[in-house]
Amino acid sequence: MNRSQAVVHRWSQTLIPTTREAPSDAQMPSHIFMTRAGYIRPVGAGIYNYLPLAWRSLQKISQIIREELDAAGASEMLMPALMPIELYEGTKRDQDYGDLLFQLTDRHGRKTALGPTHEEVITDLMCGCLTSYKQFPLNLYQIQSKFRDEFRPRAGLLRCREFIMKDAYSFHLELEGEAGLNETYDKMYQAYTNIFTRCGLDFSAVEAEAGPIGGSASHEFMVNCVNGEDTILVCPESGYAANVEKAEIGDRAFSWDHEATAEVTKHHTPGMPGIELVAEHLGTNAAGMLKTIVMRSVEESPRWVLAVVRGDHEVNEGKVRDALGVAVEMADEKEANAAGFAIGYVSPKMLDSIDLTMVIDPDALGSGNWATGADEKDHHITGFNWARDLPSAKYKAIIADIRNAQAGDPSPRAAGANLEAKRGIEVGHIFKLGTKYSAAMGLSVLDKNQKNQDVIMGCYGIGVSRTLASCIESSHDDNGIIMPISIAPYHVHIITIKPNEEGVLDHAFTLAEELRELGIDVLVDDRNERPGPKFKDADLVGIPLRIIVSPNSIEEGQVEFKKRTDEGKAFLVDRFKIVDICVDEVKGSPQ
RNA sequence: CAGGGAGUAGCUCAGCUUGGUAGAGCGUCUGGUUUGGGACCAGAAGGUCGCAGGUUCAAAUCCUGUCUCCCUGACCA
Numbered sequence: 001m002n003r004s005q006a007v008v009h010r011w012s013q014t015l016i017p018t019t020r021e022a023p024s025d026a027q028m029p030s031h032i033f034m035t036r037a038g039y040i041r042p043v044g045a046g047i048y049n050y051l052p053l054a055w056r057s058l059q060k061i062s063q064i065i066r067e068e069l070d071a072a073g074a075s076e077m078l079m080p081a082l083m084p085i086e087l088y089e090g091t092k093r094d095q096d097y098g099d100l101l102f103q104l105t106d107r108h109g110r111k112t113a114l115g116p117t118h119e120e121v122i123t124d125l126m127c128g129c130l131t132s133y134k135q136f137p138l139n140l141y142q143i144q145s146k147f148r149d150e151f152r153p154r155a156g157l158l159r160c161r162e163f164i165m166k167d168a169y170s171f172h173l174e175l176e177g178e179a180g181l182n183e184t185y186d187k188m189y190q191a192y193t194n195i196f197t198r199c200g201l202d203f204s205a206v207e208a209e210a211g212p213i214g215g216s217a218s219h220e221f222m223v224n225c226v227n228g229e230d231t232i233l234v235c236p237e238s239g240y241a242a243n244v245e246k247a248e249i250g251d252r253a254f255s256w257d258h259e260a261t262a263e264v265t266k267h268h269t270p271g272m273p274g275i276e277l278v279a280e281h282l283g284t285n286a287a288g289m290l291k292t293i294v295m296r297s298v299e300e301s302p303r304w305v306l307a308v309v310r311g312d313h314e315v316n317e318g319k320v321r322d323a324l325g326v327a328v329e330m331a332d333e334k335e336a337n338a339a340g341f342a343i344g345y346v347s348p349k350m351l352d353s354i355d356l357t358m359v360i361d362p363d364a365l366g367s368g369n370w371a372t373g374a375d376e377k378d379h380h381i382t383g384f385n386w387a388r389d390l391p392s393a394k395y396k397a398i399i400a401d402i403r404n405a406q407a408g409d410p411s412p413r414a415a416g417a418n419l420e421a422k423r424g425i426e427v428g429h430i431f432k433l434g435t436k437y438s439a440a441m442g443l444s445v446l447d448k449n450q451k452n453q454d455v456i457m458g459c460y461g462i463g464v465s466r467t468l469a470s471c472i473e474s475s476h477d478d479n480g481i482i483m484p485i486s487i488a489p490y491h492v493h494i495i496t497i498k499p500n501e502e503g504v505l506d507h508a509f510t511l512a513e514e515l516r517e518l519g520i521d522v523l524v525d526d527r528n529e530r531p532g533p534k535f536k537d538a539d540l541v542g543i544p545l546r547i548i549v550s551p552n553s554i555e556e557g558q559v560e561f562k563k564r565t566d567e568g569k570a571f572l573v574d575r576f577k578i579v580d581i582c583v584d585e586v587k588g589s590p591q
Numbered sequence: 592c593a594g595g596g597a598g599u600a601g602c603u604c605a606g607c608u609u610g611g612u613a614g615a616g617c618g619u620c621u622g623g624u625u626u627g628g629g630a631c632c633a634g635a636a637g638g639u640c641g642c643a644g645g646u647u648c649a650a651a652u653c654c655u656g657u658c659u660c661c662c663u664g665a666c667c668a
Contacts, residue, residue, distance in 0.1 A: 020617065020629065021603050025661045045660065100666075117668090151592070151666070165668055220668095229667090426668065463668030498626055531627045539628090550627075560627095569627090 008512040011525040014052050018537050030473040031156030033481045037540040046153025046161035056489035064198045072191040074139040079121050085111035087120040102147045114147035122169045123437045133447045137179045141168035157469035168460040181456050188460045198590045200484025206232045207242040217432035222424030223470040230424050237414035249401045250410030256394045258368025262383035270378040275311050282371045286312035290372040292346040294336045298327040304356035310363045313403040323400035345373035358397040425470040433457040481542030485589040490523040493543035495534050497550035508549045
């Protein structure tokens with residue numbers, strides 16, 4: 001509630017093009033309702049006009065972000081959206097980003113990009129600005145349109161090619177201490193928590209795939225929503241929550257000594273894409289098979305790595321990296337074949353044929369009778385038993401949690417508890433970057449000891465337009481949007497009944513003006529429409545407080561009042577009480 | 592990018608199989624009657640049928656090419 005800027009707008013004199021029917025291509029509720037309620041209109045694939053209602057909400061979200069980040073010690077600035085491609089040379093992100101980067105050529109043939117984020121720009125800027133250890137910590141942010149050539153934009157504002165993002169970057173010389181990265185990171189974590197709480201969102205802060213520094217170096221802020229694109233795993237006992245990519249799994253029982261129950265038998269299994277088909281052919285299921293993934297360590301003298309998981313599980317590269325202490329990547333299929341691996345038909349038995357490191361997930365040691373590859377094209381075996389058929393594994397292999405967690409897995413933080421899966425929409429992500437960009441781009445300063453040191457960085461993003469969409473995604477009913485007061489385009493929606501009749505409009509605008517002077521934003525539906533469409537439109541646009549002004553109630557010295565969340569009809573309120581009621585509602589909600 | 596679908600009035604769609612002067616509902620505009628949950632009557636405006644070729648006496652309709660949009664997958668705020 002900002003007194004100096006509160007407004008009274010007339011429906012008839014702003015642009016709120018509501019429609020009765022949804023565009024046929026919209027699937028997600030936020031997309032359908034934002035279009036129907038006149039918040040947005042498409043321009044191209046993943047490109048939208050933000051009409052007045054959406055823009056007012058986005059401004060309110062931005063204002064909340066500004067207040068919280070300023071309070072956390074950050075300063076707002078603005079960098080250009082257009083940037084020369086040379087900036088990316090140091091970090092090779094023009095390749096990492098690949099097709100995601102919008103690239104264009106100017107009239108002089110210079111290659112230029114539209115900014116997908118601004119690590120390079122700000123690091124380059126800092127190279128010329130940061131000269132002394134006395135300048136730290138420094139935390140800068142901007143709110144701006146970002147451009148990403150998404151493979152497939154979709155779901156309205158949830159995944160766009162041009163979208164509004166707040167990105168912040170912090171600079172430090174150490175991790176610990178007052179000026180350290182950890183201190184700023186924690187402040188930003190708290191600021192994000194405040195921001196999303198004030199926006200009225202039901203969200204979870206979850207651990208995400210850690211950056212190069214390790215530890216809990218990255219958190220995602222996820223709006224809890226069944227339609228979300230991301231899966232997070234939570235422990236109901238301890239409160240532990242993590243992205244599916246990152247989630248640890250609690251201790252699992254395993255044994256080398258399961259008794260063999262069948263002989264090893266070879267089967268011809270040609271032309272069966274997918275483990276399900278093979279399992280069916282072998283008379284078992286995916287959970288009865290071993291999946292053996294060929295990887296390589298990423299170092300100067302690469303080494304083969306075999307990761308073994310149960311057939312219905314997925315290998316997690318990050319976990320393999322953590323188990324081995326070196327980064328790994330999927331092996332190139334041609335190279336692996338040349339080295340003797342029958343890609344697609346690899347079994348753990350390769351441990352005895354090729355010099356390699358083997359990592360086994362505990363669940364792959366949960367039985368004495370497995371189906372797996374035969375190390376020969378188009379063939380699998382059944383009856384594999386670790387103790388009988390590959391005794392060397394017990395001494396040579398590493399056992400570690402190397403697979404993606406899933407619902408029902410034991411919690412890593414509470415004995416006996418099981419992880420539950422929830423869906424979410426990622427609206428914020430905070431990162432400890434370390435020296436990735438500063439080292440690549442030569443950003444260093446002299447520390448107290450006159451030693452040149454690479455600057456340590458953190459980066460912090462919020463999808464502003466996505467935050468609006470995810471709010472609507474999780475807060476709507478069959479009739480339309482239900483906006484929280486803090487980010488609603490207007491606080492109060494005054495509906496006039498029979499606006500042609502003497503005094504109705506005057507009454508409505510007098511009331512609106514009283515509210516405005518107390519810092520409340522008001523939309524007055526002054527259209528000469530019948531009541532039906534006005535009520536329908538009001539439900540659709542979802543402004544939280546509704547006042548109905550009609551000839552009848554004016555005569556009685558009353559108005560009608562209803563919250564968007566209330567069921568049924570509005571109730572009568574004395575005219576002289578309505579302003580206080582609205583002020584209490586606005587003040588009593590998160591701002 | 593791969594697989595699937597769609598481009599016809601501002602919006603939602605029919606018409607295409609079987610070629611013959613462009614249709615409906617909603618919305619918009621005018622006049623009238625109406626005014627508590629998407630009214631009614633009368634009238635009107637609005638489309639080179641995505642684009643370019645081709646076949647034909649004749650193409651929204653058949654053929655070829657091309658562009659755009661949507662849905663499902665890998666990425667991310």
